[in-house]
Amino acid sequence: MPPTHRRPRAIDTSRHFCPHTGCDYRGWLGLGNLRANGHPNGGQWRQFHCTACKGYFPEHHGTLLHGKHTSVELIVHVIGCLAEGLGIRGTARVFEVDPNTVLQWLVEAAEQLRAFSHHFLHDVRVQQVQLDELFALLSAVKDGTVSEAEAIERLERSPQWVWVAMDPESKLLLVIDVGARTLAMAQRVVHHVVQVLAPDCAPLFLTDGLREYMTALLTHYGQWVQPSRRQDKGPYPKPRWRPLPQLLYAQVVKTVRRRRLVRVSHRVVFGTLEAVNAVLAPLGCQINTAFIERLNLSMRQHVAAVGRRVSTLCQGEDGMRQQLALDHVYYNFCLPHASLRQPLPQLVPTNGAGSAKTWRPCTPAMAAGLTDRVWTLREVLLFRIPPWPQPAGL
Numbered sequence: 001m002p003p004t005h006r007r008p009r010a011i012d013t014s015r016h017f018c019p020h021t022g023c024d025y026r027g028w029l030g031l032g033n034l035r036a037n038g039h040p041n042g043g044q045w046r047q048f049h050c051t052a053c054k055g056y057f058p059e060h061h062g063t064l065l066h067g068k069h070t071s072v073e074l075i076v077h078v079i080g081c082l083a084e085g086l087g088i089r090g091t092a093r094v095f096e097v098d099p100n101t102v103l104q105w106l107v108e109a110a111e112q113l114r115a116f117s118h119h120f121l122h123d124v125r126v127q128q129v130q131l132d133e134l135f136a137l138l139s140a141v142k143d144g145t146v147s148e149a150e151a152i153e154r155l156e157r158s159p160q161w162v163w164v165a166m167d168p169e170s171k172l173l174l175v176i177d178v179g180a181r182t183l184a185m186a187q188r189v190v191h192h193v194v195q196v197l198a199p200d201c202a203p204l205f206l207t208d209g210l211r212e213y214m215t216a217l218l219t220h221y222g223q224w225v226q227p228s229r230r231q232d233k234g235p236y237p238k239p240r241w242r243p244l245p246q247l248l249y250a251q252v253v254k255t256v257r258r259r260r261l262v263r264v265s266h267r268v269v270f271g272t273l274e275a276v277n278a279v280l281a282p283l284g285c286q287i288n289t290a291f292i293e294r295l296n297l298s299m300r301q302h303v304a305a306v307g308r309r310v311s312t313l314c315q316g317e318d319g320m321r322q323q324l325a326l327d328h329v330y331y332n333f334c335l336p337h338a339s340l341r342q343p344l345p346q347l348v349p350t351n352g353a354g355s356a357k358t359w360r361p362c363t364p365a366m367a368a369g370l371t372d373r374v375w376t377l378r379e380v381l382l383f384r385i386p387p388w389p390q391p392a393g394l
C-alpha cells in the first residue's frame with residue numbers, strides 16, 4: 001500500500017488483519033492496508049477500514065465479545081474470577097448472573113484461549129521438560145473436606161489426574177490436561193509436548209516413576225534401526241524401533257511415608273547419567289533435587305489450585321477442560337512469577353508515598369521469549385488471532 005501524505009497515523013493497526021473473504025490481504029498482519037476509522041455512532045468499538053477491499057470491520061471482530069450486548073467489563077470480570085479460582089457457581093453468585101450464562105461464556109472464551117495458546121506456543125526451545133501427573137483430589141484430602149476413602153471411591157468412578165508438562169527454567173506450562181492415569185493419556189500429553197516444541201529441540205525429560213511415560217517418549221522420539229547381520233550370509237534381522245541417540249530421559253522416584261519424603265531415587269532410562277547431569281548442572285541442580293525443588297516452588301501452588309477446582313468439578317460441575325484452557329493462558333501470560341522477576345536498571349518512583357519500584361514483573365511466557373509483556377485478561381480475550389501463522393518478525 002503506498003503511503004499517503006496526510007498526518008501520521010496514530011492508531012496502531014499492526015495487530016489487526018482484514019477478515020473479508022475475497023480480499024487479497026485477508027488474514028495477514030503488517031501489510032499496511034488498514035486504517036482506523038473512529039467509533040461508529042459513538043460506540044465503544046473502533047472500526048477499521050481495509051483499503052484493499054474497501055471493507056469495514058470492528059476491532060473485536062472474531063472475538064467472543066463480538067455480537068454480545070452484555071458489557072465487556074462484566075464478561076472480562078467473570079472470566080477473571082474463574083481464572084482466579086472462584087468456580088462457576090461462586091462467580092455466578094458474585095455477579096448475579098445465571099450459572100449457565102457463566103458456563104456459556106467460559107466455553108466461548110476457552111475456544112479463544114486455546115487458539116491463543118496455539119498461536120503463541122509453538123517452536124518453543126527448552127533445555128528440559130518435567131512431566132508429572134497429580135492426584136486431582138489431593139488438596140481436598142489434605143484439607144480434610146474429603147476423606148481418603150471417599151476420594152478414591154470417587155476416583156474409581158471417574159479417575160481424574162492433572163497432567164502437567166513444564167519447563168522448570170522459564171516455568172512455562174507447555175501442556176496441562178486432565179484424565180486417567182493410562183498409557184493413552186501419557187501418549188496424548190507427550191504428543192502435545194512434541195507439537196509445542198521446535199522440531200529439532202530434544203530436551204531432557206524428567207518424570208516420576210510412571211512406566212507409561214517411557215512408552216510414550218519412545219513412540220515420539222524413536223527411529224527404526226537396522227541391526228547388523230551376525231553372519232555374512234542369511235537374512236537380515238528385522239529392523240528395531242530404538243530411541244533417538246539424543247533422547248535423554250530420567251525417572252525420579254520419591255518414596256513418601258506418612259507424608260514425609262523418605263527417599264529419592266533416580267533412574268536414567270535413555271541416555272547417560274553424565275549427559276543428564278550436563279543439562280542440569282548449569283541450572284544449579286542435580287537429578288535428585290530437580291523434582292523436589294520444582295514441587296516446592298510454583299507448581300505445587302498452581303496445581304493445587306487446579307486440583308481444588310478439578311475436585312469441585314468432579315462433583316458434577318461442567319466446563320473442566322474449558323477451565324484448564326483458561327488456567328493455561330492465565331498462568332503463562334497473565335500471572336507474573338515471583339521467581340522470574342528481573343531487577344530494573346533504575347528505580348521507578350510510584351505516584352503515592354510508597355517505595356519505588358525495583359522489579360520488573362515477568363511471566364513464564366516472557367521468560368520463554370514468547371512475548372515481551374504481561375498480558376491482561378482483557379487483552380487476551382480481545383486479541384484477534386490470525387487464521388494462519390504469520391512470517392517471523394511481526
Ligand SMILES: [Zn+2]
Pocket residue numbers: 018019020023024025026050051052053054055
Ligand atoms: Zn480487505
